[in-house]
Amino acid sequence: MTTAVSGLITGTLEHLRRPLVRNIKKGQRVLVLSDTEHDPRVWQAIMTILADIEADATLCLFSRRPADYYDPPAAVCEAMMKSDVNVLCSSTGMLHCAASLRSMEAGIPSICLDGGMRLEWLQSGAITDDMKQIAVRKHYVGKNVFGEGAKSCRVTSRHGTDFTYSVENMIWIPPLPSDSFDPYKIINFQKDENRPAGKLYYYLYPTGEFNVAPIEGTAEGKLVIDLTMHHLGLLGSPIELTVEKGRIVKIDGGTDARILRDFLATYGDDNAYMCPAEASVGVNAKAVVRGIQREDKNIMGTMHFGLGTNVDVGGSIMSKIHMDGVILEPTLYVDGVKRIEDGRFLVPIEGE
Template identity: 75%
Template sequence: MSATFSGTLEYLRAPLLRNITSGSRVLVLSDTAHDPRVWQAVMTILADIGAEATVALFERRPADYYNPPEAVCEAMMKSDFNILLASTGMLHSPANFRAMEARIPAICMDGGMTLEMFQSGAVTDDMKMIALRKHYVAKNVFGANAQECRVTSRHGTDFTYSVKDRITQPPLPGDDFDSFKIVDFAQDENRPGNNLYYYLFPTGEFNVAPVEYSANGKLVIDLTMHHIGRVYSPIELTVKDGRVISIDGDADARILRDYLTAYGDDNAYMCPAEASVGVNAKAVVRGIQREDKNIMGTMHFGLGTNVDVGGSIKSNIHMDGVILHPTLYVDGTKRIEDGNFLVPIESD
């Protein structure tokens, strides 16, 4: 199979050139449902670098967070870098957590990203500005002592949850900030208690893991959701004491109900596992959750696992759903209105 390349590969090249050197053992993970031009382009770049690169190509996993085949899991532990290019998210799979715990970093560009998505949109934003915005969203939108959030939206969201003691503040990027360096999250982003060791591309979200079992109300997903893609009929989640008790709507709600029944577990209905804010100024609506959740001023809410973002819940899956124009109140004060920040997020 030959690759057809058009446009520039400079954005795809940047994190690889920064972290990988000649002779590095690199495992590239992809599946048969993913755009093959991406792994082919990556292999071309790795050949230019002089890395010892291998592609592991396998059938698409049934859900995000599922491991690749066992032989690939074993190979992940014998590489210097694992590059994740699958159509499902593997960054927080058990196999990748084991690799990160062993200090084998991942470069994550999975979740259905096509080659065109590495040439425009979210990947083109200034990574230092994203780091700056994350710092000021933590400081000015939430604040270290934030207690309760309320989110509303034009589609009927009215949802509350506690963030008590869950707001971490990434440091301000200094003059020596390295936009494409592998991130040790405990050290580099003040998120202790995990083994997160990766570079995520594209990026652009400020993560919060709300207090488990604290959420109540109606959460309406209106833009994009894991597995479903672009949401054309809003999905209404009714949440009581941090658990989804009903999923209402039309075709997309039916898809989500069926998906959770087939691939979820009891903890897959925990909500919100994550409640995060998009801070990427170049991200655009793609119908692909990997980009859409980074759009400036959006919020996305997760179901299932949240140990990776500072919580305590483990599940077979994690699914993010994006609200395009949320309004966010923090302890009664409006901080985001219809997707527009009401406080500065690039300065004090």
């Protein structure tokens, strides 16, 4: 399928189309959520594809939310509970906002490409990787990088990271995909990935991360975010977080550090300073630096560390927000053994 939406771009939308045609049937009620700061060509293309499917599609367009994990307007939250499928393509992350979690718990799935993806970025990069092989890599990262019995992690980086945290009993190894595995079908995470993280029921793209929720309160040291962070985008200078007993006590650096301090003070809450809410590994071989979380945190060999909410990845923290910060070339030790060095895996992740 090719398109020239608003006469601005010509190219294939096959990667955008696949999850929609695999999961949405003729006549189903589909709610498309977007905001006024998102690339409008994306929701226009989605609505065109839904018209091809003959779905009963409705577009909800609203002002940009102040932060990731903030709900859409109340009327949209209500409409999400009356839909058969919700398609999220907002400039802020909405997959794990309260309204989305409620709808998934009610058995209404989400198809998610939120976070500010431009239409060009849905034709190249992370979205073009082999989705079945991503599932293979996630299995082997769980098995070979961590292992079910993993207890402690230490992360270092050339920018000064030296950070430790416990993952004891927190490593969940997703199964290898079977011959009948459909990489574009909506996932029931408790059933399909062995992840004890609530009733998550969605398809996320682009994707490519192995999620870990460290034990709250165990992290210590310096965590230096050097690539990208939610809300801030591509960083102009590293942000140094000082963490004591799993909580940020100091934020140092240049302009980006100041922006983060002000953002947390304005839009966060007490739990927004919990860190790391998430400490995950990128496994997408086609992901490239875009300056947005939806792509950058999936880059092969990166690690991203979350602040705030982590109930969606197996933790227990609830916050107004969740913010991921990416380290481009981390070194990871698991129980004292080096498993990733400067962003390169030292153990097999493509197969046995």
